[in-house]
Amino acid sequence: MSENTQNLKQLPLDDWHRGHGARMVPFAGYEMPVQYEGVMAEHIWTRTEAGLFDVSHMGQLQLTGEGAADALERITPGNLSALAPGKIRYTLLLAPGGGILDDLMVTNTGHNLYLVVNGATKHGDIAYLREQLPDSLTLSHLEDAALLALQGPKAEDALAKLGIDPFEPDWPLPTDLYFMEAGPFLWNGIPLGISRSGYTGEDGFEISVPAEHAVTLATALTELEEVRPIGLGARDSLRLEAGLPLYGHDMNADILPVEASLNFALSKARREEGDFAGAERVLAQYPDKAAMKRIGLFVDGRQPVREGATVVNDAGETIGKVTSGGFSPTLQRPIAMAYVPMELSATGTAITVEQRGKKIACTVADMPFVPHNYHRKTKP
């Protein structure tokens, strides 16, 4: 990684990571754990047990004031004004021209909106939000909160063992939450904001905890036999298997939502209203009228194709590019995400990728590559 190693910030759990044998690397302006025992083992552990990820580099924001959801709808295509208290929505922060500035989670807490944005983009997001939103709203950056993700089929069992209390006596427990629901809780008197969500494709939780209690919580979780700490390396391979795009790689400010295959983020009500940033350009592509599209690829053979490899036609001309690629520990084969011309985006289409002068045969694959295992209220 060529990131500037000067002025890197330390996570609240920095010492804890090093004490658990993490290799630290620069990422999003922080020194972050890339791996502990090894990417492959950590990946498989998360798919079969439960992994604990420190994602405190991500931006936790609060938007407070009357009309917050309506105001945020001007720069996102999500139906946020219809979001019930305790519900979460995935949405996109859009530039005036419709380009994707970030992807984010928005929770209606009942008294404000809680936003989780990407670490590498959080300062730009905050500046853009302050510029675009009315002065009557207050945007706070929760810099004193850490964020831990507990992910995997045993995440629920693990969390149940911690002895977390409802915030009020008759309120729900964290294990009562379904996918994309959130609430406030208490753990030994420590306030926790818990969401049933994540970035691995597995069931799991994201836990906002005051930074001064992060070590206590991380330690209590990893003392459970089913929980191990997991680094950024496995976080990336897990999200790739789950078909989840990574901002700054699989999408950026030059990419529109339909091109990024994020049609689900363009809610029906908002498409009909057409009143969000860049709506005209964005909706002109809906649902399948973009020139190119993000798709998944199965790669023939064992050699991964990586971000930056090009998609070429029979004449050897560049017609697309790989934006993420790696080896899938679950499938034991290389997989990738790429942008290809719309006419080559159907599942099963043969695609040629060129990497270091070598042509590699690939096939367009459905995503997710590995089925999601979310705890949904109604099975799809």
Added chain:
Amino acid sequence: MSRYFTDEHEWVDVEGDTATVGITDYAQEQLGDIVFVEVPEVGSELAQGDDAAVVESVKAASDVYAAVSGEVVEVNEALEDEPGLVNSSAEEDGWFFRLTLSDKDELSDLMDEKAYKAFVDNL
């Protein structure tokens, strides 16, 4: 037989005019789980410093440079089915390729085991 090392964490075993090349245990430890090794073609001529092989871990691809010049005479076919040999036995069974040295003087650019150990200890 003498073993030489490079500052790119490759080892080179020399026996007569033949050199066997691999990456060091330190290198495999840094790379993590290796899932694929692209070895050079038998018969290809490598000049010192050329791209010779690519090691792919779950996360990233890393180039392996030719530590010395020569013609590739054999590659480790076992790595095709079992790239993890580089993790489990980097400095023996996980060798990459053999070449016929074209300029033995180049060996003087390399480190011996003691110098390499000191180099790694300082990283």
